[in-house]
Amino acid sequence: xxxxxxxxxxxxxxxxxxxxxxxxxxxxxxxxxxxxxxxxxxxxxxxxxxxxxxxxxxxxxxxxxxxxxxxxxxxxxxxxxxxxxxxxxxxxxxxxxxxxxxxxxxxxxxxxxxxxxxxxxxxxxxxxxxxxxxxxxxxxxxxxxxxxxxxxxxxxxxxxxxxxxxxxxxxxxxxxxxxxx
Numbered sequence: 001x002x003x004x005x006x007x008x009x010x011x012x013x014x015x016x017x018x019x020x021x022x023x024x025x026x027x028x029x030x031x032x033x034x035x036x037x038x039x040x041x042x043x044x045x046x047x048x049x050x051x052x053x054x055x056x057x058x059x060x061x062x063x064x065x066x067x068x069x070x071x072x073x074x075x076x077x078x079x080x081x082x083x084x085x086x087x088x089x090x091x092x093x094x095x096x097x098x099x100x101x102x103x104x105x106x107x108x109x110x111x112x113x114x115x116x117x118x119x120x121x122x123x124x125x126x127x128x129x130x131x132x133x134x135x136x137x138x139x140x141x142x143x144x145x146x147x148x149x150x151x152x153x154x155x156x157x158x159x160x161x162x163x164x165x166x167x168x169x170x171x172x173x174x175x176x177x178x179x180x181x
Contacts, residue, residue: 024079034088037081041071041089042096051100058101058108061132065111068093 031037071093072086101108131138
C-alpha cells in the first residue's frame with residue numbers, strides 16, 4: 001500500500017530545490033587523502049569508548065565486515081571522506097579491528113557466512129539466522145507459534161469430546177422387541 005501524501009509532506013522533487021551544501025556530504029571532505037582518512041579513523045578507533053564498543057560488538061558476533069561497512073558509511077555521511085576514499089580505506093579499517101580483537105584475546109568473525117544462504121531462504125535457515133542475530137525476535141516468534149499450537153490443541157479437544165460407553169440399563173425401552181407391548 002502506498003503512503004498518502006499529507007498536506008505537510010514535502011512534494012516529490014523538493015530536495016532538488018533545497019540550497020546546495022545543506023548536508024555534510026555535499027561539502028568538501030575533511031580528509032580527501034586516503035592516508036589521512038585512515039589515520040583519522042584509526043585514531044577514533046583507538047579512543048577509549050569506541051574501542052570498548054567495537055570489542056563488545058565483535059565479541060557478540062558482529063562481523064568485521066559489517067563494522068567496516070558501517071564505519072565507512074558513517075564517515076561519508078559525516079563528510080569525513082568521499083565514497084571512493086571510503087572504499088579504499090576499508091581493508092585498513094578491517095585490519096585495525098582485527099588487531100583490536102586479537103589484543104582483547106579473541107579471534108573475531110571476519111565475514112558474514114553466505115554459504116548457508118543459497119537461492120531461496122527456507123524456514124529453517126531463516127529461523128537459524130534470526131536466532132543468532134535477533135534472539136528477542138526469535139523468542140517472540142517462538143512464543144507466538146507455541147501459543148497458536150496450544151490454541152489449536154484446545155480447539156481440537158473441544159470438538160472431539162469422547163463420552164465413555166454406557167451400557168443400556170436393564171429393562172430399558174431399548175431392549176424391547178418390536179411388536180411387544
